[in-house]
Amino acid sequence: MKRFVLHQLPNEPKTYLSLLLASLASVVVITFFLQTSDYAQHLFKSIVADKPYLSLLITPIVFVLIVYIAKYFCHYVQGSGIPQLIAATDSRNKNIRSRLLSFRVALGKITFIFLGMLGGAPIGIEGPSIHIGGSIFYGFNRFIKLKRKLLIHGLIAIGGSAGLIVAFNAPIAGFLFAYEEIGRNLKKQALILIAIVSGIVYLFATLYRGNETYLSDMSNYSIDLLLIWQLVPLAILAGFLGGIFSKATLYLVNKFITHTKFRVITIALVLGFIVAIFNYLSAGQIAGSGREEVLLMLNAEKLGLDFVAMKYFATLTSLTSTIPGGLFMPSISIGAGIGSEAASFYPQIDVQIIIIxxxxxxxxxxxxxxxxxxxxxxxxxxxxxxLIPGLMVAFVANFVSKQIFAQPIYEALADNYLKLTER
Structure with missing residues (x-):
């Protein structure tokens, strides 16, 4: 057993030193990224709250600028970044991995997310954080020069895990994400190294910025387990809407793929203007990640079905444009809106539980x-x-979504990156 465990770990001391440095660098860089992104989205919302019509000018211009530059100069920073990590772990081609993950890509991601938030795009920070983390850890491989495929792909998964841990202060979720999403094709032995370094990243993050919950401490709420069967219709509804969202996203992304500059600019302008209309109608409420809106709903403030609909279609539009941006937090805010509106049908269960x-x-x-x-x-x-009701609704919704579209959204988008990089 001891020999089996040791076989999965690097042999040279400098490798462990590099992993420690990469962990520390990820915490510092991603924290900076989160702070700048938060500043940018607050600045846009403060401007549009007073003068909503400005979104009709700012948002389309920003969309065109980002899409054009990303398309022709920094192609591999597009989207959330998670498909790039999946493609990098699925590929045996070192050249592909170097194009998808690098210090340069991480810098581009930080810059474009800042601009996107400043322009009112309804984007999240977790996918970009995962991409930045993966890029930093893989970038350090230049110094440690790992050669075994197991360790190289494990390194990428560690970076993705680190990004999620730092973004949401969620160590268990970070490790599970490396296993469930980024490392689907990894040998299970790699999980040993992933677990160790993920723990180190969480420790560094806690020491560097504290250990506050990302949203709000709802630990005083509970549910009678005899009532959890009532949550099945809610899970089915969320599963249906989420499945339609994924299917529509993949269809539209493939539909709007183009390589002529005129069409690239035109599509970006049109999609940016659609998002701008939603920003105008909501006075900027649908812009950004949606964290503030989730906090409002967890405090039992209703934002209405119009918020849910606008956030849903604005996020779909933004993803279709391929501008850099995450999907987690916008999806969480849409889910919170669904729960907030459905809570009136559950008089025996706390509103906060339904939203969660x-x-x-x-x-x-x-x-x-x-x-x-x-x-x-x-x-x-x-x-x-x-945990028990959470697992139940997650697997029910996952099953419903799978009936609508079999392939997970990130895997489908990763296939597109592999096709593009193999040309």
Whole structure:
């Protein structure tokens, strides 16, 4: 057993030193990225709250600028970044991995997310954080020069795990995400190294910036397990909406793929203007990740079905444009909106519980990683006591979504990157 465990770990001391340095660098860089992104989205919302019509000018221009530059100069920073990590671990081609993951890509991701937030794009920070983490860890391989495929792919998965841990202060979810999503094709032995370094990243993050929950401490809420069967219709609804979202996203992304500059600019302008209209109608409420709106709903403030609809279609439009941006937090905010509106049908269950369950169900339906969805939401709200109902709604929603579209959204997008990089 001892020999088996040691075989899965690097042999040279400098490798462990590099992993420690990469862990520390990821914590510092991603924390900076989160702070700048938060500043940018608050700045846009403060401007548009007073003068909503400015979004009709700012957002389309920013979309065109980002899409054009990313398309012709920094192609591999597009989207959330998670498909790039999956493609990198699926590929045996070193050249492909170097194009998808590098220090340069990490810098580009930080810059474009800042611009996107400043322009009112309804994007999240977790996918980009995962991409940045993966790029940093893989970038350090230049110094440690790992040669075994198991360790190289494990290194990429560690970086992705680190990104999620730092973004959401969710160590269990970070590790599970490396297993469920990034490392689907990894040998299970790699999980030993992933678990060790993920723990180190969490320790560094806690020491560097504290240990606060990402959303709100809801640990005082609980549910009678005899009532959890009532959550099945909510899980089915969230699963259906999440499945339709994923299918529509993949269809539209493939539909709008183009390589002529005129069409690239025209499509970006049109999609940016659609998002701008939603920003105008909501006075900027649908812009950004959606974290503030989730906090409002967890405090029992209703934002209405119009918020849910606008956030849903604005996020779909933004993803279709391929501008850099994450999917987790926008999906969580949509799920929170669904739960907030459905809560009136559950008089025996606290509103906050319904919202948490809806967030889990909808996120699971969209990303099709039920374990990650459960733990990231429960860790963000300090409600691990809700694990049983959370698992139930996640797997029900995941099953419903799978009937609508078989392939998970990130895997499908990763296939596109592999096709592009193999040309």
């Amino acid at each position: 369950m809806a967030m889990i169900a909808y996120l699971s339906a969209v990303i099709r990683a039920p374990l990650t969805s459960v733990f990231v939401i429960l860790e963000m709200t300090a409600t691990l006591n809700l």
